[in-house]
Amino acid sequence: MSTHRDIVTLFASRIVRMFCYGFLSVVLALYLAQAGLKETSIGLLFTLTLAGDAAISLWLTTSADRLGRRRTLLLGALLMIGAGAVFLMTRNPLVMMAAAIIGVISPSGNEIGPFLPVEQAGLTQLLPDQRRTQTFAWYNLSGSFATACGALAGGWLAQTLQSRGMPALESYRTVLAGYALGGAVLLALFSSLSAAIEVPAGMLQAAARRTLGLHRSRQVVFHLSALFALDAFAGGLIVQSMVAFWFYLRFGVEPGVIGRIFFAANILAGLSALLAGGLARRFGLINTMVFTHIPSNLLLMLVPFMPTLPLAVLVLLLRFSISQMDVPTRQSYTMAVVAPDERSAASGVTGIARSVGAALSPSLAGIFLGIPGMLGLPFILSGGLKIVYDLLLFRSFRTLKPPEESTDGDIIKP
Numbered sequence: 001m002s003t004h005r006d007i008v009t010l011f012a013s014r015i016v017r018m019f020c021y022g023f024l025s026v027v028l029a030l031y032l033a034q035a036g037l038k039e040t041s042i043g044l045l046f047t048l049t050l051a052g053d054a055a056i057s058l059w060l061t062t063s064a065d066r067l068g069r070r071r072t073l074l075l076g077a078l079l080m081i082g083a084g085a086v087f088l089m090t091r092n093p094l095v096m097m098a099a100a101i102i103g104v105i106s107p108s109g110n111e112i113g114p115f116l117p118v119e120q121a122g123l124t125q126l127l128p129d130q131r132r133t134q135t136f137a138w139y140n141l142s143g144s145f146a147t148a149c150g151a152l153a154g155g156w157l158a159q160t161l162q163s164r165g166m167p168a169l170e171s172y173r174t175v176l177a178g179y180a181l182g183g184a185v186l187l188a189l190f191s192s193l194s195a196a197i198e199v200p201a202g203m204l205q206a207a208a209r210r211t212l213g214l215h216r217s218r219q220v221v222f223h224l225s226a227l228f229a230l231d232a233f234a235g236g237l238i239v240q241s242m243v244a245f246w247f248y249l250r251f252g253v254e255p256g257v258i259g260r261i262f263f264a265a266n267i268l269a270g271l272s273a274l275l276a277g278g279l280a281r282r283f284g285l286i287n288t289m290v291f292t293h294i295p296s297n298l299l300l301m302l303v304p305f306m307p308t309l310p311l312a313v314l315v316l317l318l319r320f321s322i323s324q325m326d327v328p329t330r331q332s333y334t335m336a337v338v339a340p341d342e343r344s345a346a347s348g349v350t351g352i353a354r355s356v357g358a359a360l361s362p363s364l365a366g367i368f369l370g371i372p373g374m375l376g377l378p379f380i381l382s383g384g385l386k387i388v389y390d391l392l393l394f395r396s397f398r399t400l401k402p403p404e405e406s407t408d409g410d411i412i413k414p
Contacts, residue, residue: 009192013073019149025151043365052100054356060076061117062349124343125343144267230392232357234383242366269324272320289325
């Protein structure tokens with residue numbers, strides 16, 4: 001009974017968190033611009049946000065088994081509350097940058113902080129292998145739907161408040177207040193988790209003696225991490241806040257319209273993630289990851305070439321309709337090819353690699369967005385680099401099978 005309750009709680013925390021991330025992402029760049037930051041400063045702040053997240057999350061996730069997974073999640077919720085509160089209370093760029101480095105705030109609408117690795121490890125421990133990928137697909141679907149609803153709500157709220165006479169800056173501050181409140185809800189949810197999500201006591205000492213919590217899976221995890229960092233670097237060029245800002249610069253789109261665009265985009269992304277489970281059962285995890293990701297990146301590269309807003313939105317939505325099939329398969333694959341007592345660390349290290357990769361590119365995107373002739377360059381670079389990642393992943397890991405696909409039962413090859 002406690003297992004079922006923990007699974008429901010982890011899904012609920014994912015929904016609340018992703019709603020908050022979507023809620024804030026639509027207006028975050030607009031808020032910072034209203035607060036007086038230039039495009040390059042906004043990009044730098046987003047880079048520092050992701051870099052700070054990488055450092056904090058690396059410490060938390062590789063220590064989660066020793067500190068306790070529940071305690072790690074509670075600490076993450078406190079960091080989310082703190083970051084939202086600081087952004088709400090000050091316009092000082094240096095103070096906001098400090099809060100961005102230490103706290104948890106998402107400029108992309110995507111996962112950030114220690115939550116995802118610890119929740120994935122907990123879910124994998126609670127589930128049989130045969131249910132892992134499909135459960136991760138539903139887990140990602142719930143997050144995508146929540147992000148979509150958050151983006152819609154954030155854009156609608158800001159535009160409604162402005163239409164009633166509230167200054168734009170104050171309307172965005174209201175959204176920030178909602179983000180901080182969401183962190184408090186997470187704090188309550190994580191407090192209700194049971195000890196079933198923790199690593200069994202017999203494994204704690206062994207995990208503590210290993211580098212970053214890893215032992216026999218170290219080489220596989222580091223190789224995956226390098227590839228995931230490349231993919232995330234490419235994704236960091238088109239974080240949701242920056243794409244929203246691009247629509248504003250290119251077509252003069254209002255926040256409410258941007259919110260509706262990303263509502264539809266995230267709904268489609270969630271549905272694409274749900275389809276991944278069936279495809280993975282038929283074609284395998286690696287094949288599903290690679291051969292659904294390549295066409296989505298070709299579509300991404302086409303977005304800036306569209307001459308009108310409707311066409312740009314159409315191509316973006318087509319891209320989102322297949323863009324997330326690699327996410328639950330990637331997560332499931334990482335959990336499957338490591339030993340049970342390495343799951344928190346493996347998810348944390350690969351997640352941090354993604355955060356580091358993503359941290360390096362928003363400032364570059366900010367520079368491009370500040371140059372009228374280069375507005376579309378982030379989309380082109382992002383799609384091209386992601387295709388390189390897909391090809392390298394297929395070449396490196398097509399023969400390393402997870403347990404449900406392996407005939408000999410081996411997880412890690414010697």
